[in-house]
Amino acid sequence: MSKQSGVSPDQRLAEPVDEPIRHAAPSGTDGPVPAGQPRPTGPTADDIVDEQRYVTMLYGRLDELRTHTDRRLRAALRNVGGTQQERSQRDGTVRMYTDHIERLGAVEQGLCFGRLDLADGARRYVGRIGIFDTAGDHEPVLLDWRAPAARPFYLATAAAPDGVRRRRHIRTRDREVVGLDDEVLDLAEAGRAGTGGASGGLTGEAALLAAVTASRTGRMTDIVRTIQAEQDRVIRADLNGVLVVQGGPGTGKTAVALHRAAYLLYTHRQILSTRGVLLVGPNATFLRYISQVLPTLAETGVLLRTVGELFPGITATRAESAEVAELKGRLDMVEVLAAAIRDRERVPDEPIEINIERDSLVLDPATVATARDRVRRTGRPHNLARPLFDIEIIHALADQLAERIGADPLGGENLLDEADLAEFRRELRGEPEVQAVLDWLWPVLTPQQVVAGLFASEERLAVAAAGLGEEDRAALRREPWGGWSPADVPLLDEAAELLGQDDRAAQARAARQRQAEIEYAEGVLEIAAGSKSIDFEDEADAEDGMLDITDLLVADRLAERQVDGEQLTTAERAAADRSWAFGHVIVDEAQELSPMAWRVLMRRCPSRSMTLVGDVAQTGALAGASSWWPVLEPYVGERWRLEELTVSYRTPSEILAVAAKVLAEIDPMLTPPRAVRDTGEQPWDARVGGAELAGRLVEAIRAEAAGVGAGRVGVIVPAGLVDELGRAATEAEPEVALGDDPELTSRVVLLTVAQAKGLEFDSVLVVDPDRIVAESPRGRSDLYVALTRATQRLGILRVG
Numbered sequence: 001m002s003k004q005s006g007v008s009p010d011q012r013l014a015e016p017v018d019e020p021i022r023h024a025a026p027s028g029t030d031g032p033v034p035a036g037q038p039r040p041t042g043p044t045a046d047d048i049v050d051e052q053r054y055v056t057m058l059y060g061r062l063d064e065l066r067t068h069t070d071r072r073l074r075a076a077l078r079n080v081g082g083t084q085q086e087r088s089q090r091d092g093t094v095r096m097y098t099d100h101i102e103r104l105g106a107v108e109q110g111l112c113f114g115r116l117d118l119a120d121g122a123r124r125y126v127g128r129i130g131i132f133d134t135a136g137d138h139e140p141v142l143l144d145w146r147a148p149a150a151r152p153f154y155l156a157t158a159a160a161p162d163g164v165r166r167r168r169h170i171r172t173r174d175r176e177v178v179g180l181d182d183e184v185l186d187l188a189e190a191g192r193a194g195t196g197g198a199s200g201g202l203t204g205e206a207a208l209l210a211a212v213t214a215s216r217t218g219r220m221t222d223i224v225r226t227i228q229a230e231q232d233r234v235i236r237a238d239l240n241g242v243l244v245v246q247g248g249p250g251t252g253k254t255a256v257a258l259h260r261a262a263y264l265l266y267t268h269r270q271i272l273s274t275r276g277v278l279l280v281g282p283n284a285t286f287l288r289y290i291s292q293v294l295p296t297l298a299e300t301g302v303l304l305r306t307v308g309e310l311f312p313g314i315t316a317t318r319a320e321s322a323e324v325a326e327l328k329g330r331l332d333m334v335e336v337l338a339a340a341i342r343d344r345e346r347v348p349d350e351p352i353e354i355n356i357e358r359d360s361l362v363l364d365p366a367t368v369a370t371a372r373d374r375v376r377r378t379g380r381p382h383n384l385a386r387p388l389f390d391i392e393i394i395h396a397l398a399d400q401l402a403e404r405i406g407a408d409p410l411g412g413e414n415l416l417d418e419a420d421l422a423e424f425r426r427e428l429r430g431e432p433e434v435q436a437v438l439d440w441l442w443p444v445l446t447p448q449q450v451v452a453g454l455f456a457s458e459e460r461l462a463v464a465a466a467g468l469g470e471e472d473r474a475a476l477r478r479e480p481w482g483g484w485s486p487a488d489v490p491l492l493d494e495a496a497e498l499l500g501q502d503d504r505a506a507q508a509r510a511a512r513q514r515q516a517e518i519e520y521a522e523g524v525l526e527i528a529a530g531s532k533s534i535d536f537e538d539e540a541d542a543e544d545g546m547l548d549i550t551d552l553l554v555a556d557r558l559a560e561r562q563v564d565g566e567q568l569t570t571a572e573r574a575a576a577d578r579s580w581a582f583g584h585v586i587v588d589e590a591q592e593l594s595p596m597a598w599r600v601l602m603r604r605c606p607s608r609s610m611t612l613v614g615d616v617a618q619t620g621a622l623a624g625a626s627s628w629w630p631v632l633e634p635y636v637g638e639r640w641r642l643e644e645l646t647v648s649y650r651t652p653s654e655i656l657a658v659a660a661k662v663l664a665e666i667d668p669m670l671t672p673p674r675a676v677r678d679t680g681e682q683p684w685d686a687r688v689g690g691a692e693l694a695g696r697l698v699e700a701i702r703a704e705a706a707g708v709g710a711g712r713v714g715v716i717v718p719a720g721l722v723d724e725l726g727r728a729a730t731e732a733e734p735e736v737a738l739g740d741d742p743e744l745t746s747r748v749v750l751l752t753v754a755q756a757k758g759l760e761f762d763s764v765l766v767v768d769p770d771r772i773v774a775e776s777p778r779g780r781s782d783l784y785v786a787l788t789r790a791t792q793r794l795g796i797l798r799v800g
């Protein structure tokens with residue numbers, strides 16, 4: 001059992017995880033001990049004073065670090081001119097200090113959250129970053145939570161204390177210590193104090209309970225203070241190989257994925273800071289929802305993307321049906337695209353006449369077919385094979401010309417020699433009409449031309465997609481305008497691979513642009529240095545709150561990174577490069593990815609250092625996975641590891657009991673996760689007539705919004721009812737957010753199951769579950785997802 005200070009006793013009930021924690025109050029544990037309640041044993045008011053002193057010292061050190069880094073940044077910015085190499089080094093230094101300042105700013109809240117008292121009398125404080133003593137022997141005064149020495153904070157138990165006598169959770173608000181929770185792991189000491197040691201399954205139950213019952217804000221928060229042992233194992237797992245993390249709803253898969261990214265960057269900084277880490281999520285709303293977590297863990301270098309954002313220059317927002325997306329996600333599309341490209345390598349039906357100066361040459365179909373076959377046999381991608389095709393055709397035309405011009409009237413050998421032939425070839429290559437014919441026979445193509453051209457033409461589809469049924473071909477058919485859908489992106493990526501990249505022209509353009517940018521930036525820096533008053537050279541004066549020109553230059557520098565290749569961070573460079581190979585790839589909601597999308601990700605991660613988190617019981621996409629084996633087998637065979645997360649931190653037992661019935665219908669072999677707590681509050685279930693639905697929904701929204709106080713309400717409706725119910729809800733309650741990318745910080749958000757995937761709310765209303773099930777062949781999984789989004793309350797509105 002925990003011993004606590006500043007925690008209301010009725011929230012201190014903690015049992016081994018097999019028995020969920022019971023609690024009465026809905027949120028927050030930071031209040032004073034209520035009058036009339038027994039004062040808990042454990043940390044005293046003096047302890048709080050002591051901890052406050054230590055925490056204040058740590059914040060002092062943080063401020064010093066900030067000031068010091070800021071000074072160095074200003075010095076680097078003032079250092080203008082020099083050789084190109086010196087300028088480039090300076091830019092690197094500026095970037096390093098700018099990132100460092102950003103990171104120091106992000107760890108302000110909850111800088112220090114734990115203390116370990118060791119059996120040998122030593123103490124270790126654990127926090128978001130490592131801080132060292134400036135005086136003396138530079139001992140750590142704060143351990144980074146990722147450091148090996150901090151690990152017992154998450155793993156030590158009474159049964160296996162690992163040298164830890166006591167674990168203390170320190171709760172702070174801004175820079176003030178507001179509460180302490182102690183767990184005594186030394187059983188003899190726990191017995192003397194009249195309490196037990198830390199309970200069986202959980203680490204830091206009081207802090208955990210406070211975290212899981214706190215009101216939601218519409219943004220995910222980190223779990224660094226309360227990582228549980230099974231989660232810690234996943235977070236710190238080996239970098240190499242493919243790790244699959246399977247877990248039911250609310251087991252912390254997303255949280256674990258994000259903390260793993262931070263851990264890997266800390267532990268393998270050298271490799272990963274140059275190759276980068278990619279985290280793939282299901283949609284833009286979800287990525288915004290999780291976007292604050294890594295910065296609060298002092299990591300800003302992870303690239304967050306949906307699969308639809310992985311093709312630079314393409315914004316994939318076009319909507320399309322689940323069936324078409326499924327079709328585009330099938331592996332069959334690899335062959336369809338290859339055939340579509342082959343179809344562009346033409347052999348004319350009739351001989352082609354080419355007029356050059358006074359001569360006229362004829363290119364017959366057989367010559368073109370021979371040239372095409374020879375080039376195809378080289379196995380080169382289409383665009384990279386074009387020069388070979390040119391050689392074949394130009395040789396054939398030059399031979400034809402030589403035969404005509406050099407023919408011996410007496411019937412002897414041709415009068416021209418090899419040098420004459422070479423000259424003919426050079427001339428023919430420069431002939432616009434020859435080039436036009438080559439472009440027609442073997443056009444250099446962009447991926448966009450291949451994919452849009454294929455879908456826009458019934459004839460091309462008939463040739464390239466002959467193996468698909470007529471219905472499937474009709475489903476793929478569309479006009480070339482209207483933009484790209486997320487399912488098009490893996491097709492574009494595949495087409496780019498099949499075409500091969502000839503980026504010499506793009507590189508030359510980028511080099512020219514970079515030179516122009518450098519010259520511009522130098523001009524600005526020189527003007528800035530020249531315009532600085534003498535007083536401003538003094539750093540004390542520059543810190544009086546006025547906007548210094550060097551502040552502006554930092555902003556300018558950041559803007560410049562967008563266009564200047566060498567100034568870009570790893571994440572920015574990776575984002576702009578379609579073929580970037582990442583050091584590690586993390587995929588959240590991995591069960592949703594289609595086979596074509598997996599090909600894209602595997603190409604981005606040739607080292608196969610990957611973490612894939614998901615739940616095959618929650619798969620909503622028709623092209624998604626129902627088991628991990630077929631997804632991974634083509635790429636890594638059996639060489640992947642599986643870890644399972646078994647405890648749901650989000651969903652209380654009463655709600656999981658309702659969801660468990662749906663899970664049993666999906667697959668009786670599947671078991672839901674165990675709830676970490678119960679609320680004592682049963683989900684409600686009401687049946688209404690279709691005509692009353694909108695009115696009853698508005699009433700329910702009002703009641704739930706009032707019930708969750710400062711929390712958030714999620715309204716999950718069938719896709720077919722979004723417009724109608726969305727209109728009714730926003731007319732009655734203008735603060736309801738909805739649309740393609742709803743603002744999740746709104747008090748009430750109305751959304752479909754696909755949009756709600758991965759999200760959570762204090763209270764959830766599930767509207768017309770039968771229709772949710774009927775809407776898709778994976779409808780039961782959708783309903784399971786919908787029912788498991790709530791942290792506190794669930795209401796179900798049935799229709800009919």
Ligand SMILES: Nc1ncnc2c1ncn2[C@@H]1O[C@H](COP(=O)(O)OP(=O)(O)OP(=O)(O)O)[C@@H](O)[C@H]1O
Pocket residue numbers: 208211212221222223226227228231247248249250251252253254255256615618649650757758759760788
């Ligand atoms: N160790 C923990 N301490 C505190 N909160 C936790 C912990 N683990 C998970 N949570 C919380 O539980 C909630 C669910 O976590 P998360 O979204 O990562 O689960 P998930 O497995 O990805 O769920 P889903 O499959 O439904 O998307 C989040 O609010 C998260 O902060």
